Amino acid sequence: MLVFAISDKGGTGRSVTGTNIVYRHALQGNDVCYLDFDFGSPTAGAIFSVSAVARGTPENGLHEYLRGECPQPRRVDVWAESDREGLRTRPPGAGRLVLLPGSEGGGELSALTDEIVGRCVQLFGRLEEEFDLCMIDVSAGRSFTAELVLAATVRMPAVPFRWLVFHRWTRQHIIAADGLVAGADGLLDVGSRFGHDREDLRDRIRFVRTAVLEPDAAELVGLRDEQRAWLSACDSELRELAGRHGVGRTAMLGKIPLDPVLQWREQLITDEDVLASKIANAETAAAFDELAKKIVDDSAWEGL
Amino acid sequence: MLVIGEVHTGLLQNSGEISESTCRQVLGLMAGESVRVSRRPIVHALSPERLTGVDCALPAASRSRIRGVGTVVSRCAVTGGRVAQGSSYVRVVRSETDRRLPWSHYLSRPGVVEVLGKAKAADLAEGFTGDPAPGCLDLGAVSGRFLDLVQASPLLDRRAPFKIPRTSLRWVAETGEPSIRFTLHTEQERTLRLTHPGPFTPAVVDLCEDLATHDWLLTSLLVIVERARIGATPGAQAVARLAPAIDHLMHLWMPAARVEEWLTPFWESLERRPGFTRQWRSLVDRVRDQVAMNTLALLSATAEAGRR
Numbered sequence A: 001m002l003v004f005a006i007s008d009k010g011g012t013g014r015s016v017t018g019t020n021i022v023y024r025h026a027l028q029g030n031d032v033c034y035l036d037f038d039f040g041s042p043t044a045g046a047i048f049s050v051s052a053v054a055r056g057t058p059e060n061g062l063h064e065y066l067r068g069e070c071p072q073p074r075r076v077d078v079w080a081e082s083d084r085e086g087l088r089t090r091p092p093g094a095g096r097l098v099l100l101p102g103s104e105g106g107g108e109l110s111a112l113t114d115e116i117v118g119r120c121v122q123l124f125g126r127l128e129e130e131f132d133l134c135m136i137d138v139s140a141g142r143s144f145t146a147e148l149v150l151a152a153t154v155r156m157p158a159v160p161f162r163w164l165v166f167h168r169w170t171r172q173h174i175i176a177a178d179g180l181v182a183g184a185d186g187l188l189d190v191g192s193r194f195g196h197d198r199e200d201l202r203d204r205i206r207f208v209r210t211a212v213l214e215p216d217a218a219e220l221v222g223l224r225d226e227q228r229a230w231l232s233a234c235d236s237e238l239r240e241l242a243g244r245h246g247v248g249r250t251a252m253l254g255k256i257p258l259d260p261v262l263q264w265r266e267q268l269i270t271d272e273d274v275l276a277s278k279i280a281n282a283e284t285a286a287a288f289d290e291l292a293k294k295i296v297d298d299s300a301w302e303g304l
Numbered sequence B: 001m002l003v004i005g006e007v008h009t010g011l012l013q014n015s016g017e018i019s020e021s022t023c024r025q026v027l028g029l030m031a032g033e034s035v036r037v038s039r040r041p042i043v044h045a046l047s048p049e050r051l052t053g054v055d056c057a058l059p060a061a062s063r064s065r066i067r068g069v070g071t072v073v074s075r076c077a078v079t080g081g082r083v084a085q086g087s088s089y090v091r092v093v094r095s096e097t098d099r100r101l102p103w104s105h106y107l108s109r110p111g112v113v114e115v116l117g118k119a120k121a122a123d124l125a126e127g128f129t130g131d132p133a134p135g136c137l138d139l140g141a142v143s144g145r146f147l148d149l150v151q152a153s154p155l156l157d158r159r160a161p162f163k164i165p166r167t168s169l170r171w172v173a174e175t176g177e178p179s180i181r182f183t184l185h186t187e188q189e190r191t192l193r194l195t196h197p198g199p200f201t202p203a204v205v206d207l208c209e210d211l212a213t214h215d216w217l218l219t220s221l222l223v224i225v226e227r228a229r230i231g232a233t234p235g236a237q238a239v240a241r242l243a244p245a246i247d248h249l250m251h252l253w254m255p256a257a258r259v260e261e262w263l264t265p266f267w268e269s270l271e272r273r274p275g276f277t278r279q280w281r282s283l284v285d286r287v288r289d290q291v292a293m294n295t296l297a298l299l300s301a302t303a304e305a306g307r308r
């Protein structure tokens, strides 16, 4: 299964959420890989705490591979190469956790050629043979990268794929997420131009809300009644807005609560962060865990 | 001088095994030429051969620049309707001249790469089985693409029963006092050094492909048994995880089935050490024991329930 992670805006939480989902999926016993297609700022290495590729790899990154400058992109075994103690041993029963870093100083794709699409098809085809889940961070907004993966998936009709659109729980983000999917030159437009069936593609897209502060969250206990009432009203207004924009509950795969650790640092939330050092919230880890299951649960992906 | 080759092996991307006639279609990459199929003791289908022209540096352990010009022979195979391969090799020979000749010259000698200038066989052999410098002749890239061709066939449903990595076997064959050395490198990379009596024939390639198939089978069964976590998970769960091996791999073990008589001593030597079949048998026994124990547990649970 290929899963493409996209958001309309930058800084949405796409990378942090995507990496945490693949991490949880690996803990659930699956072989997973994460492809950093955010060529402008390939920072997935930092989230996995692999300092050698914190800002991409100096050699054999995905960008070079797609440009035909190296035969195969570099693979980083996170269980072996992470600098974080808690990640450096593969827990019993966990699957492989592999990162394909972007190229250091790579820069965005500036054009889409047939060769690049061909290499992308080759890469996806091979990874799909050996990994249960391949998550591809497609970067933010409308880009050549998004076009590239839309073009590549048309050429491999039998390979299953899905899209996750990340957005924050605000007015602007809800409208933007809808626009990215259904607006002019959005995923559906570009996808159908490349040969995808519009409705079929729509069924493969779900939304994920990031850094959500629920009105009844523990963080809000100290608030005055007036503040709480105001937040509650905002929340229902947003829910109504989301429903109108097709970003509502039915199209939502899950939401990740605002977490103090993630607010301060882009990282994986391990069980140790929750249970031993107690710096992260158990709800956050549980939300990642649930999303990691839902991503492959067909009942969560039935036609809308 | 020497022959170098690389075989990539993987699980055919289809939910079930494919029939002989589907094998023929999948492998019929070139119109007009037919797929060779042998049926006993296991169905083995081999595509027509294709040539790729090359003019590039050859990998040398000394890192000296050695230029080679000629053609690579490649082909694909499907064994038991389940295991797919892309395989390439070249015979490296010294050129009569120091300059490049017209392509017609190289095309008339398919599968031969001529070395322009000086080169030592040992240097090339070490370079190829060691860590080839980037930009050199990359037979793995060619074989990988041929395997991709098979896997991307529209006749396959791409719903393979389990995920498993490909393996690559890089081999070097020379004429001389018989010897064979099989080495495991990373989880997916292997090398083979073979010295055989008499001149090279394509039967050597068959041997290497046969070894690659069995090494992949063994590697994959090991992975599946490891994933099952026997002893650490409830029996029924472990057995469920072992099921794909029973359904799709365990009947495919046919060592040396397609190996010519004069080359079988090489297989026999590998059977003594490292002992492919010994390890395979012990794994297969382990899988069967798990299934038997789980069946017994189920039976006694049912009987217990019946008595109550």
Ligand SMILES: Nc1ncnc2c1ncn2[C@@H]1O[C@H](COP(=O)(O)OP(=O)(O)OP(=O)(O)O)[C@@H](O)[C@H]1O
Binding pocket: A007, A009, A010, A011, A012, A013, A014, A015, A016, A017, A038, A041, A139, A140, A210, A211, A212, A256, A257, A258, A259, A260, A261, A262, A263, A264, A265, A266, A267
């Ligand atoms: N659930 C969360 N709670 C609190 N903070 C979060 C949460 N998820 C993400 N963040 C924070 O939001 C910021 C942006 O996250 P991230 O880098 O994942 O976004 P992105 O969409 O990948 O951005 P870019 O487009 O720049 O790549 C980071 O500082 C991250 O730690």
Ligand SMILES: [Mg+2]
Binding pocket: A014, A015, A016, A038, A043
């Ligand atoms: Mg990011």
